[in-house]
Amino acid sequence: MEYEPPSISGSPTPVEIMDWISEMEMMFESHDCGNKQRIVLAVKLLKSVLLSWWKLVVDTMPKGEASKMSWEAFLVQLKMQYYSEHDLLEIKNEFQNLKKVRMSIIEYAVSFTEKMKVDPYLVLTELSKVNEFANGLPTKFGLMVKQATTLKLAILASKIAETQIREKGLERADVEKKISKSGSKVFGRGGGEARWCEKCKKKQYGKCSEEVTCYKCVKTGHYTNECTSSKRVCNGCNEEGHIANDCSKKKEAARPNIPSRPKARAFQMTLEAARDEADVASGTLLVNGLPTNILFDSGANYSFISHKFGGRLAFPVDKLNNALIVEFSSDKFIPVSDCIKNIIIGLNENKFHEELLPIELNSFNILLGMDWLSPNDTEILCKK
Template structure:
């Protein structure tokens, strides 16, 4: 009996023969596609090398918040480009911190707790360091105060975009951003855009640029028209009626007109002469007017001018001679500076006898000073002269309008005093006015054997006996040399007399001046001055000392006698010298210290001292701490 056939294996073999295993490339590709479709999608691995390939910028630390904010923005863009994970952001970004920024990050990271520092914490620390709150407030204020001003619309838009990054709350919507940009535009551009009611930022910027461009083209066209008109006017001949119609009498094109007060009666005539000469028309010269002294045709209008002071015709009030009275000779028509009459005291006193309604200024002025001040002052001269054969301290002061004599010095002279015809008001340095009613006529002043005379007003003076003022200096044609402190006078016989005032003597010499004088051979004396008039204290009047008169003799009998026992100070048993560490000084400082000490030793200011209780230092603190 034949063996029984296995039908299952046969069936499987038949199926295997019908579907053989895949051996070609097509079948492999199909299998790979099916596997990729069924397997989950995996993201590419981000490495530092791939992040560095984006070329992020470096940050070295800057005080400019714009630069810090821009660097942070560039780093975040690089993170988003290659999808850096949160765990790696801080590590990657900190690598690009250089110089000062790198030092800051090392310090900040050490102060943070152990563990991973998130990107949010890094951003917070970074902005706190390089973009603090006060900088944010400043940038916000700049944004709110931003105006177009002299900038063009593109320039204004660039500045607006730069500052808007720091204040996102003001530009978080399109409408708010467009409104804020429109508010900063020029008024005429803003008024044109207000009609359009634009809601988007891009539309506002575009319309503003169009409005500005149209205005620029209009202005250029207008300038071109002006240039063309100006060129046509220059090319037109001067003889045409059109060229003459634009000209007015007295107007010169190309020059700024000056509005001056015209001279009555002659300005128009002079202008006509000037215009005719400019037009090239030659005319014979006009005769000189006998009334005003000018050349003009027709009748002179000078006769029609009326003075408001005297109501007479022919002159102005500023040129009126009536009403001017000389205060010296009482004659009208001239002032005191032009008066040729001799100056006397009575004439001057009569000049101030004016009506009560008129405020008369003081006719005399003097500023009294001491002899020491006069010697130091370069504007005055002081010295000792003979006044009526009596020695007197005299001050020659050009600031005094009159000459004065002290009331106390008048009693020494026993000279004659005469009353003034009126009371003279004298103004002193503190603006006070003191009345003077008497004077000493023809007081004789002797200078180098020459006699000069002066009328001296009696006045209460200080240290000086006589003050010679401008009236006396004028009478003798005085010439004052302030540098050399001397005055040159001219006698009636036309002889020049020079008086030299006292100069301030130098009481002290500097060390350099003294050495120079000694080298030149000058003698020097060392004086030991004792005030013999000063009372010497007696021994009996001094407390405690009066109890031991034998200890304080008037004269020392000699040196103390030799003693058999040597003097010594017993120290405490076991005491040792105090050990004090020297100052810690650098070699350069020690060298400089030794140099200075040697200089002091050479000059004899200090001397060396050796003691077992000393220390190799300059100063040692004592037990009391001082």
């Protein structure tokens, strides 16, 4: 069947011009037309006012130049004549506000591409085309479409999404139809068919009344909206006068069993204060070869090193398997999750290899608590 080329006449709109150009270019590709053949064939299809316009263009050009004109140059002349600034502005606004609404994906895609072709500067990149196309779709389409890398893929993804949404709608309608045909025998107390209950030996709509619990009086046999009691009963502890949200017993039971925090009352202690305490002692010992102020405190159950002194030793900081919550003597709590290993404390020609917890200390570089004092059978003799 021979293809009939599309003619164009009158005063076409920008969209009609673009439709004609699209049809012409499809014909050129199918017939493998060269540039010169394109112009000759296009001019033959111009009618009435458009033909008069082309004759005017030819008359204003140097002799012979019109026959050398490329297809692209011809399109520029055509658009200059029939695309006014007002037309372009109107199409731009329509394009930016274009929404699918009740259109099918095919109809929306055609409208989108038509308006986009009128002004190629509306969307300069492929990703911006995808984004604009997705913005005009309902939210349920958006995520799948925005993952596309080209407009062609975005249109394909939206077609797939449209099919899936339609099929889900048909499935839902089918289920609702089956439910309505079945008579809906056990969906609630207000309708359907009553069933014989072996437990209460009565006919019941839905659940047996003996299985129902009232959340107001915490008794079985009726629903909350049927309750005649004026008293509020807690369904957590079954006591009157409050509800479950205000139940102190329920809150107490839900409170996690938090292990006791390690003591560290000497953290803020100064050298002068340490001298007045009965269960602490202090002194200067060599720690990894450096003279260090150390506090021995039987009131603390862990051993610590100051951040500043730990930095001087330049040992790596490791992580504890289980973080500690440390209590200061000032009733403040801080988390400790680090430790420093390979610390060597020299005392009476003995060397103790320790693992200490870095923390902020005031007047001492190291504090040795009961985790060090007890294994080493240490006594603090305050009178000596």
